[in-house]
Amino acid sequence: MTNTNNKDNFIPVVAMRDIVVYPQMMAPIFISRKMSAIAIENAILTEDHYLILLAQKDPAMEEPEIKDLYQAGVLIKAVQILKFPDGTIKALADGVERVKIVEIVKNNDFYQAKYEVLQEIKQEDENTKALINLTIDKFKEYIKKTTKINVESFITLAEIKESGKLADIIATYLSIELPEKQKIFEILNTYERLEEVSKILAKELELLGIEETIQEKVKFSLGKTQKEFLLREKLRAIKQELGTDEGLDESEELRKKIEEAKVPQKVKEQLLKEIRKLEKMSFYSAETSVVRTYVDTVLELPWSKCSKDMLDIKRAQKILDEDHYGLKDAKERILEFLAVKKLSKEPQATIICLAGPPGVGKTSLAKSIARSLNKKFSQVSLGGINDESEIRGHRRTYIGAMPGRIIRAIQNA
Template identity: 30%
Template structure:
């Protein structure tokens, strides 16, 4: 005893320590007493006196030596701000004692019976501050600044403690809610068992039987059984269990191995096309060539057709006629404004509201794996941050790739090679890669004679049906039809002609008090009936409202 010693912390524990392993700040003290223990260890009581800076630190034979310079601390212990800081720290420590589980009475005893240095040391120890923070406080040369640093750290600990407490309470509530739901579900199952209504077990067993009976490929069956086992491990009323049940229902609703079996008859196909579409002989001949190849090969070998033409020339209806001629299901997918790749590939089943893409949804609705799917307005797709749907179509329309099409929701391969895809477009405003996948068939506009024949064979009957007329009571000459085409329409298709014919019948119905008596629609009568309709359109275009 009677010697001096400097206590210095290490940056991180290591043995033996090197000079660079220790801080350059420490505390010097007097060795008051050394107690030798029977096991050879020693207990040393040290009375510290000053904080010191260390320079020229060296080590020799395991003993460290250094030049020490005392750190002089300003005598501001009695300043009002210093006392206020000390009291605020004590107040915060009182609040923190409930979280950190230390005795606040000990801190009050330090404040009343010991100098401010003992209070600071006690707070550092109770709060468990890091050595770096303690060294910062030890290095500071005024009690006011020491307490400011200490208060910042205590406030940080309190804020962290509040966040941790909030998280712990939330977790506890969720655990209690989960336990409560689990207990109620067990009770519900027990009650259902007693009443002989084990519906959940029955549903699970029925799902397993459906999987076993379904004509699934081996990899799809394995995936279905894996998800079924996962579903059984969840509580029936849980979100995960419901999601997996929906997934299995969707997977089993797909037309695995289901096809529309019908013989292709070229004469029937020609008759369907001629009966539903007038003119377009070159286009119909190319379609019949495609159908002839399908009949010969028994599959969809050949190009994917893309009908390009002005609005109203019959692109979509022509595709529907092909489905009728082949005896297959028909489904139309409108692509106008589509800008999300998930429109075709679907969403991952982990997302809320996830579902299959439009292609797989079409197959499910058709209940066959070989329908005719029309991709309408393929030139009007867009793209944005959600992906490029046109790129997704490249796989779907490529016969070499679509045999293993994978929907993101189903997560299994599906063979799309039996599907007959037909695209329609108003222009060739699409990528070269997409155009390369298809055979472009341009459908020209109708001639005047073809429009007259179409009106005679189709449009008048359709307008009569839309307005409630008896078609036998409508008498209109070819010259009158040519007059409507010349003076009231300006299009390559026949949609505007259809609207004008409907307007004529609608106006006549109004004038005759809803009686559809036998009427001859001459050129003069047509002009009279369409004059109101035409003037209303012109007023709307110019921007003036009609006046009484």
């Protein structure tokens, strides 16, 4: 059973965003919120300088309520207090005891609480000794693999023979989320606490091992352009290790669009070939923009979109008469063409060519034909063009190459 030591006096309480302080340890804390600053200033006025640190359930919350705080925290003694000009307070927290909140109230713009001391359930036997040695070995391996911990820390830990204290110290070094640290903090059985820390250590070692594997894959696959390909190769190695398609890069997004687009098989193969070429290029290469523009242009063409022909001769004659007065010969030739198209089951190779000086109605006749057939109409004006590339498009070898007017007209239609 856990023994408790009831305290009748109210002690100032400070809510901590992202840190859990353990008993018998010293850790710097930074106070920036007004409520917390008032609490620590009141603690300084007392003889013992005692404070209770309670972790927030949601670190992002600026003004936590009582329900937003964990009910188990640490009783600390505030030492070496330093106040900065901007109002921020830095203090060295000396952990004293694990405590549980019995009653908490808000008084004079800060929280105060009564508490009871939570006594550890110590379990020191052969199993505990074996677990201590195992955990120390794991932590030694963890220090070797990570660059975040000084090797001197292990020398200090190797001398600790108390399972509870060892678990608390190792927990402070681990890069784990606050809820996990709080869970370790609340385990009173020293063997169970060290066992939980050992499990987390094993998981962290596995993650570090995966990171090393990724680094090795990156190291061997990098070529001459190391700086340019570093991030791309890391991303590829990570996705290969995880076996997932999450986090699609640009080439994969384009590949997905190609698979979803209803394009002919020959066109799809050509586009996928361009994507493979894009993956081998540097992100900053000028040719990447050319390839992306080409793929986007091809995908924007209406490959599988078509309107249903409406070959109604009487309707066509009505529309032509509505839109134009006169032009009897031109209208009769158009109606003859449409009649042959309607009767013939095979596609016709002939087309209508409207010739004449400006302003006689060539374009308006073409619009009327499109309307009668239920077709989209797109106009390509060639006046003033003196470069064939304006019509058929530029060669892809040019930087900023664009499709010609005919292709753009098809896109707009």
